[in-house]
Amino acid sequence: MDAVSNENEVRLRKGTTLNERLVLAGIAVILCLIALPGLAHLANDQWLGIAALFALLFGCLLLAAALFDRNVVWIITPGEILIGEQRPFGKLHRRLIRDDEISRMRLRKSLGKSVEFTLVIETQSEDTLTSPPLPDITQVRKTTAQIARLLQLPAPELAENPFDAANAAIRLGRPIGPKRLRAYRALIVLLACSLSLPFIYALWSGKLSALGIAVWSLGAILAFVLIRYLYRTSAFWIVRDGVLRFERLSLKGTTDTDTVRGDEVARIDIESGGRRGSHYIIAIRLRTGKKIRSPVLVGKDQTRAVRAEIIRRLELN
Template sequence: MMFAAAMDAAANPDEVRLRKGSSLRERLVWAGSGALVLLILVPGLLTWASGGPPFVAAFAAAPLGLFLIGVAALERNVAWIVTRDGILIGEQRPLGRVHKRMIGNRDISNVRVRKNRFSYPTSFSLACELASGDVLLSPPLPDITRVNETTATIARLLGLPDIAPVENPLDVVNAEIVLGSPAGLNFVRALRVIVPVLAGSWILLFLVALRIGESKLALGLLLPLGAIAAFALYRSAHRLAGALWIIRHGEIQIERIAWNGRQHAETIRADDIAAIEVDKPDSEARARTVSIRLHTGRTFRSPTRHDEKGARAVRAEIIRRLNVPPDAGKSVG
């Protein structure tokens, strides 16, 4: 889109650009997913038309499919360009015209930072209060590791008092950047108590199947599947307990639960690292993790996920703090 290309142009030091919206590729993915979901309706409608009972799951899929297609068709691309003259706001819907609006400095009474609720990953936006009393909410701030630095630049450009800093665990001014949550032994213990209970319930289901004469189902499916699930859940309980990365200048401390259920901490330094990579997106085509690959071949993936910009910002800050050679700071698609 012409609008997206214009808003993605390189910014100079006297402006800050904020952008929100989906690319054409992302819209096609949303629309295609919605169309596939709607295909579930076809067998149910054919069955219903031939006099059979309606397929409830098919009708349950209709709102989801229509929602995905609606998001692809109606979501707006929004961009703010903050300069010394004010804020230029541009909005565009797919295949529509660009609507521009200029907010002058004199029209702005106050600007504050707010944490976006229900956002994943965590993001921050500007709440711009106008002299008329209206409040405009900006697209997310672009660099999650430099939120307070970006807002200070915006306040300087607009000639406003300093914007109150926000608490951001990923900000570069922090002595430590924390990813994830502390690994808890209590969670592992509780999970390993629950597993035998689930196994007992599965055994009861197995015995019921034998009782009613379904021996093939009991011996061929329920028994091996239950044993494998219980063993896998019991052994992987430590992975579900969470992990914590503490990124300092010169080192990263990784705290996690080892396979034997004991708390384990490991320190990684620049000499240990072969590459730092941004992983390919997950199935949702949005969230990414940051991987650290050691010379020994071991790989650690960050306990938190971010969008592409956020993941690249976190990777860049890890490289800066550890002073890793540039050729180790690789990035995957």
């Protein structure tokens, strides 16, 4: 997605680059090649043949997505929208919509794996067109107002956006309330009991061996790592001008609250969210050496925009 080019033009893009398509196609081909030999077991009704069939179908779907996914661009200029659509091996299809053909424009908020905002255009001929996502998640209000000015239409009603730079505070994550605290404590108790009961029974009956003690110790270590992970990621940030306030669950199941000011920050980085390739976090390194990690954000463009807004609010270089 491109950012706003200038005051008289807005570009909205959706699609994948050539490199992304090549990577996706390569993964699909490798998956299909691995799955093909396993199809020989399908005649014997073995589970390996069924797994190979599903892997082959999944690889074919990935290959189709790489080959036939459309690239879409909206170029909005004074009085008109130029829409271009193209597949990798197809012709470029253009459509021009003038502002006098538009009967209504509204803003749609998508709550899938990430927060996205798109424009829905209804024309006089009763066509409904949905734009690619707006480019900067922190500038939705500004971009929407600019598009409405270019098309000479009333500004659409705005949906709630926790990342918008026009807000007095931007919010990352969900507030930590009593329900989350109770769920956190219940998870700790359930995890500890489920790991300990078999070993307690073995110890009571005198059947606990050295191997059992080793496995019990390993389970305790894994449980501690899981609790630490939940503790680090269960956070809620509120960023205002000059100060960042964050809340997170403590290891005791209570809420820790602290604030950070701009002069305490050494640098702000973007790091992998760990779970998926599209998940990222904002990591703030303090001058004391301590690191604070944000809740998970989806998409590098969104994460970069939020990071830039945090830098602006904390008045960092």
